[in-house]
Amino acid sequence: LTSALAIAGALTAIATGTLPQAPPAAPAAAVDSAVDSASGGEPRSVLIRDTRGVVVGRLVLLREGRASARVSIVVKGLTPGFHGFHIHTSGVCDPQAVDPATGQVSPFFTAGGHFDPNGGTHAGHAGDLPPLLTAQDGSGTASVVTDRFRLRELTDADGSAVIIHALPDNLANIPARYAPNGPDEATLKTGDAGGRVACGVIR
Incomplete structure (x- = not known):
């Protein structure tokens, strides 16, 4: 419910061109609320x-x-079609990097590579979405x-x-008929998703 309310509020704000505000927390049972507050359960916008x-x-x-996170996004003004979408390692969004x-x-570039504390390859990075x-x-x-990360891991x-x-x-899915030796190093890092067109800092 909290996630649905947050997305609905963001959609309205973007459609009207207003600067969105942080979404309110939805009501919850006292015990659940206490658990969430103690473990960083409030939504991060x-x-x-x-x-x-x-x-x-x-x-x-x-x-x-207990061990998963819901990731919700709403966007406007992008080029039509599919876009690579990931969590990256550092909370620095410098457009002139x-x-x-x-x-x-x-x-x-200052955001670093895909969030991946376990040293995997794409599309097995913790930050892959x-x-x-x-x-x-x-x-x-x-x-x-996703159960690949917990929210507290993103706010170090x-x-x-x-x-x-x-x-x-x-997602580094290159059929063998195109690449008999499998995807190359660049594809295993980024999925050939191209340049970075937008960035948001998670704290």
Whole structure:
């Protein structure tokens, strides 16, 4: 219920062009409320901005059961189609960031790679999420429950970030007829999702 209310509020705010406010917590039984409060169960609401600093969406994170999290997102103003959508390691969203390996501006490079404390490969990173589908008008919504991380893991000293990419995420699923040796290193890191077009800091 809390997640549904948060998404509905975000949709209304985005549709009307108003700056969304943090969603209210839904009523709950006293015991459940106390447990959630003690374990970071209140919703976390994150504004997502593009490279110009314009708000293009909101992410809502909510504890789901004992060991899972519900990740809900609403966006506007993106290009139609699928977009890679992940949690990244650092809560720094600098649209003018420079990739030291190339010396070139690489928006939101400061957010680091996919959140992955266990050292896996894509699409097995803890921060991997299903691709985000946007309609012809550039709007989209999605909600997914994951047990790959707990909310408190995303709010350590340097936080984390949600990143929306320019291109679809192939989830490193490259059939052998196209790549007999399997996906290459770049695909195993990012799913060929392209540049980072929007970012939100999770604290």
